Amino acid sequence: MPTVSIPALGLQLQAEADENLLKVLRRHRVPIGWSCKRGECGSCKCVLERGEVDLQGYQPGALPASQREQGIILACSSRIVGDVQLGLVDTDDYIEHPIRSLACRVLWLRELAPEVFALRLRIVADLGEGGDGAGADAAAGGPFLFSAGQYAHLRARDARGEWIGRDFSMAGTPVEAEYDGELEFHIRRTPSGSFSGLLGEAIVAGTELRLEGPMGRAYFRPRHEGPLYAVAAGTGLGPMLSVVQTALDNGKTDPVVLYAGFRSVSEVYGVDRMEELARRHAQFRAHVVVEFDAPGGLRGGRVGDALFADVKDFRDAKVYLAGSPAMVEAVSAELLTRGLASRDVHADAFYAPAPEAIHAARAGAAKG
Numbered sequence: 001m002p003t004v005s006i007p008a009l010g011l012q013l014q015a016e017a018d019e020n021l022l023k024v025l026r027r028h029r030v031p032i033g034w035s036c037k038r039g040e041c042g043s044c045k046c047v048l049e050r051g052e053v054d055l056q057g058y059q060p061g062a063l064p065a066s067q068r069e070q071g072i073i074l075a076c077s078s079r080i081v082g083d084v085q086l087g088l089v090d091t092d093d094y095i096e097h098p099i100r101s102l103a104c105r106v107l108w109l110r111e112l113a114p115e116v117f118a119l120r121l122r123i124v125a126d127l128g129e130g131g132d133g134a135g136a137d138a139a140a141g142g143p144f145l146f147s148a149g150q151y152a153h154l155r156a157r158d159a160r161g162e163w164i165g166r167d168f169s170m171a172g173t174p175v176e177a178e179y180d181g182e183l184e185f186h187i188r189r190t191p192s193g194s195f196s197g198l199l200g201e202a203i204v205a206g207t208e209l210r211l212e213g214p215m216g217r218a219y220f221r222p223r224h225e226g227p228l229y230a231v232a233a234g235t236g237l238g239p240m241l242s243v244v245q246t247a248l249d250n251g252k253t254d255p256v257v258l259y260a261g262f263r264s265v266s267e268v269y270g271v272d273r274m275e276e277l278a279r280r281h282a283q284f285r286a287h288v289v290v291e292f293d294a295p296g297g298l299r300g301g302r303v304g305d306a307l308f309a310d311v312k313d314f315r316d317a318k319v320y321l322a323g324s325p326a327m328v329e330a331v332s333a334e335l336l337t338r339g340l341a342s343r344d345v346h347a348d349a350f351y352a353p354a355p356e357a358i359h360a361a362r363a364g365a366a367k368g
């Protein structure tokens with residue numbers, strides 16, 4: 001049986017022959033990031049210090065050749081072929097909240113911009129480890145804890161009564177969840193979308209949803225000292241608002257700067273919350289950037305270009321990113337090119353599920 005050793009954490013893990021490396025690390029709750037699980041996002045990077053893996057089927061953008069030459073691999077795209085020794089690329093401020101399985105009720109659904117909704121949930125029951133509701137009790141597992149920037153897997157019943165699930169990032173703060181038992185998400189509705197298309201139809205005030213989480217490693221690092229930049233595309237603004245608000249509420253005194261990117265002016269939302277934060281915190285700045293039809297007074301162009309036009313020196317900074325994979329991948333790659341270490345780039349791209357999962361949901365819906 002091959003072993004995976006991680007000297008930095010004093011771990012020696014047993015793996016199955018041919019097992020996927022990310023699966024082994026997650027099974028043993030090793031602090032490693034992951035998101036797409038198919039070699040596209042680069043979240044699951046680790047350093048292969050000794051031994052070999054079979055590394056296949058990843059996008060070159062997720063693991064540039066220069067990093068591969070330094071021994072960096074993607075755990076999700078690596079198959080174990082023998083004993084290996086690993087180093088982790090990001091263990092600073094490691095926080096692990098227990099993953100919970102919860103029943104939630106929709107408190108309200110509000111349109112923030114055309115086809116963009118705020119979905120506010122109240123936690124009503126803890127479904128326990130197996131998520132089967134045995135002994136369900138809202139207080140059973142204690143308050144729901146997460147770190148700003150994390151996401152959860154939400155499930156709703158579709159028109160056929162089948163559960164359909166997708167990942168969504170928390171737009172409210174961890175404090176609201178812990179003390180009020182309420183969670184907020186900002187969701188773009190695609191009318192043909194298997195989950196988001198249910199908003200306003202099968203998902204309305206009073207609907208019961210299931211939630212599993214929290215997940216994700218692109219969360220706010222409270223011990224970091226230095227400027228914080230948060231870059232959002234579309235509904236990526238939800239988790240980025242959570243990050244900047246949490247940083248400011250935590251008393252961060254370094255500059256905290258939010259870049260909120262939208263494709264068109266009709267999609268802009270969240271300005272009131274940004275203005276309120278700017279009124280309360282002198283160290284906070286927000287830039288709304290509209291790509292295609294920016295009227296006078298609003299900044300035009302791509303959100304990443306705005307960041308790089310304003311900031312020439314990222315020394316001591318951390319950058320958080322959320323939203324479309326195109327924006328997150330392009331800006332992350334440019335930050336690394338400009339010398340920011342990958343441990344200071346915390347990115348969650350909103351990848352759609354694998355095409356097979358979307359087709360399966362559609363095929364089921366067509367039959368039903």
Ligand SMILES: Cc1cc2nc3c(=O)[nH]c(=O)nc-3n(C[C@H](O)[C@H](O)[C@H](O)COP(=O)(O)OP(=O)(O)OC[C@H]3O[C@@H](n4cnc5c(N)ncnc54)[C@H](O)[C@@H]3O)c2cc1C
Pocket residue numbers: 035151166167168169170185186187188189190192193194195196197216235236238239348349350351352353355358359361362
């Ligand atoms: C970590 C993470 C966090 C996320 N956080 C958020 C968030 O906070 N807010 C948010 O809005 N989203 C978020 N997402 C994205 C979200 O999980 C969903 O992918 C998104 O809402 C679309 O899901 P859906 O079921 O509505 O659409 P799906 O049915 O999954 O379809 C996805 C898209 O592909 C198109 N498509 C694919 N295949 C076909 C086909 N065969 N025929 C026609 N059209 C097709 C659909 O029209 C649609 O636009 C996040 C994703 C991840 C991974």
Ligand code: FES
Pocket residue numbers: 033034035036037038039040041042043044045062074075076077
């Ligand atoms: S989780 Fe491995 S590259 Fe995305």
